[in-house]
Amino acid sequence: MTQTGKQIFTTLDAGGTLTVEVGEAPVPTPGPSQVLVKMEAAPINPSDLALLFSAADLENAEYSPGKIVAQMPEPFLTGQKGRHGQRLPVGNEGAGTVIAAGESDMAQALVGQRVACVPGNAFGQYCVAEAMMCLPIGELSSAEGASAFVNPMTALGFVETAKMEGHEAIIHLAAASNLGQMLNRICLEDGMKLVNIVRKAEQVELLKAQGAEHVVNSSDPDFMKQLRSAVDATGAFLGFDPIGGGTNTDACLKAMEQVASSRMSEYSRYGSNQDKKMYMYGRLDLGPTILTPSYGLQWTVSGWLLTPFLQKAGMETVVRMRQRVQAGLTTTFASHYKAHVSLEQMLEKDAALDYRAMRTGEKYLVTPWG
Numbered sequence: 001m002t003q004t005g006k007q008i009f010t011t012l013d014a015g016g017t018l019t020v021e022v023g024e025a026p027v028p029t030p031g032p033s034q035v036l037v038k039m040e041a042a043p044i045n046p047s048d049l050a051l052l053f054s055a056a057d058l059e060n061a062e063y064s065p066g067k068i069v070a071q072m073p074e075p076f077l078t079g080q081k082g083r084h085g086q087r088l089p090v091g092n093e094g095a096g097t098v099i100a101a102g103e104s105d106m107a108q109a110l111v112g113q114r115v116a117c118v119p120g121n122a123f124g125q126y127c128v129a130e131a132m133m134c135l136p137i138g139e140l141s142s143a144e145g146a147s148a149f150v151n152p153m154t155a156l157g158f159v160e161t162a163k164m165e166g167h168e169a170i171i172h173l174a175a176a177s178n179l180g181q182m183l184n185r186i187c188l189e190d191g192m193k194l195v196n197i198v199r200k201a202e203q204v205e206l207l208k209a210q211g212a213e214h215v216v217n218s219s220d221p222d223f224m225k226q227l228r229s230a231v232d233a234t235g236a237f238l239g240f241d242p243i244g245g246g247t248n249t250d251a252c253l254k255a256m257e258q259v260a261s262s263r264m265s266e267y268s269r270y271g272s273n274q275d276k277k278m279y280m281y282g283r284l285d286l287g288p289t290i291l292t293p294s295y296g297l298q299w300t301v302s303g304w305l306l307t308p309f310l311q312k313a314g315m316e317t318v319v320r321m322r323q324r325v326q327a328g329l330t331t332t333f334a335s336h337y338k339a340h341v342s343l344e345q346m347l348e349k350d351a352a353l354d355y356r357a358m359r360t361g362e363k364y365l366v367t368p369w370g
Contacts, residue, residue: 003027005125006343006368007089010052014084016077018056022066022343025089025121028128032102035110035117035131040142042094042122043335044346044355044364045150046242046282052090054080055286058356063349091122091366093149095142098134107131114140116148123343125368135326143365147178147335150306152325154281155183155333157309158240159192160317161279169193171231171239171252174284175215176203176360178335179242184212185332193234197227197248203360218248227255232262239278240304245285249278249301250292257295271296279304284358337365 007025012018030036044052054076061070072080095116101107113136117129137145162170172183175196187194188211196207196215204215214230216223230236237260239252253276260274276295281304291301310318325333338361341351346366355364 007121007124008052008091008343008346009087010090011085011087012054012072012077012080012083014081016072018053018068018070018072020052020068020070020347022347023087025124025126027126030100030102030107030128033104033107033131034102034128035098035107035115035134036100037096037115037117037119037127037129037134038099039094039096039122039125039127039368040114041096041146041340042091042366042368043147043150043337044366045092045147046284046358047150048090048092048123049356049358050283051088053352053356058349058352061349063347066344066347068347068352089121089124091124091127092120093118093147094122094127094366095137095145095148096127097142101131104131110134110136114138114142114145116145118149123346123366123368135322137326137329140329143337143340143367144334145329146365147363148325148329148333151179151182151335152329152333153310153321154306155179155186156321156324157304157306157313158183159186159190160313160321161304161309162192162238164313165238165277167236167238169195169234169236169238171195171197171236171278173197173239173241173243173248173252174360175212176200176206177242178361178363180360181207181210182333184210188212189332193236195227195230195234195236195239197252198360218251224251224255227251228258231255231259237274237276241278241280242282243285244280244283245287245289247290247292249280250290250294252278253295253299253301254292257299261296268296271298273298276300277302281305335363336361338362340365340367342366342370343368 056070115134119127119129256276260272276299
């Protein structure tokens with residue numbers, strides 16, 4: 001077998017120059033509990049873009065075959081001081097065929113199988129993954145199984161979080177995304193009420209066609225009225241926001257408080273005693289998060305990240321979630337892609353600007369072997 005394989009690397013130097021390139025990496029040797037995967041497909045997720053480009057100026061970058069050189073503005077340069085000078089591989093998840101394994105029984109059992117995995121360097125031709133974290137996908141293609149971890153486990157994690165915290169309804173922003181459509185299907189299956197917030201009329205129709213009952217268009221002039229009505233109908237006082245910047249979380253907390261206040265029998269200067277909580281699980285908008293003093297004092301804004309959630313949930317819950325994903329990869333947890341690109345095509349200007357925009361429903365899939 002060849003001794004090296006192609007891999008996407010990202011390097012940020014202390015002067016602010018970001019270099020993203022297709023390089024060569026040694027084919028790794030799996031440890032006792034690991035497998036070597038020949039990667040065949042890997043999705044570009046927002047979490048990948050945070051490491052790949054962060055806030056670098058791609059519009060004015062220098063592009064050459066298999067390479068992008070861009071400048072990182074402040075405060076993002078200083079905020080990433082810990083990575084300065086490090087040449088980091090990229091790619092959280094993907095799928096491929098196990099071609100070698102360590103000596104553990106679990107690892108050996110996967111040899112020859114196609115698996116989904118989360119190696120952290122999935123934008124490459126070869127990677128090593130822990131056998132315990134690999135998900136056999138049987139006769140499915142690698143493209144069908146490539147997004148088997150981040151989006152499915154995140155969407156399931158939202159529902160599990162709601163149940164753990166005693167909620168029967170959820171608000172979700174950017175709800176027409178791949179993840180949002182998954183969440184809608186999960187909620188329909190589980191009887192969890194869901195308020196879907198989108199920003200285009202065609203996205204309303206898309207989700208309605210998939211059985212969503214409460215879909216609110218943030219571009220409509222009566223957005224807040226629609227949102228209050230949906231919160232009142234569902235009792236949704238918990239929300240998940242992938243956007244982060246701007247007034248999205250503020251609008252949700254405001255609607256929650258207005259509904260809760262309308263149910264109060266007596267006025268309180270401190271607002272309602274209804275707990276209201278918004279989790280931010282992404283930063284599609286890198287601008288400031290704007291909050292206004294309009295929802296009393298009983299509210300929380302917090303971050304939500306998949307790995308800490310899985311650690312908190314425990315192995316029994318994680319195994320149950322993984323089994324559910326495995327059974328529904330072509331139905332509940334199916335993903336769709338706007339384009340398939342090779343490692344080199346991934347670093348062409350038109351492609352990089354397109355997938356970096358993170359527009360709803362326009363996910364890219366990387367095929368490391370072309």
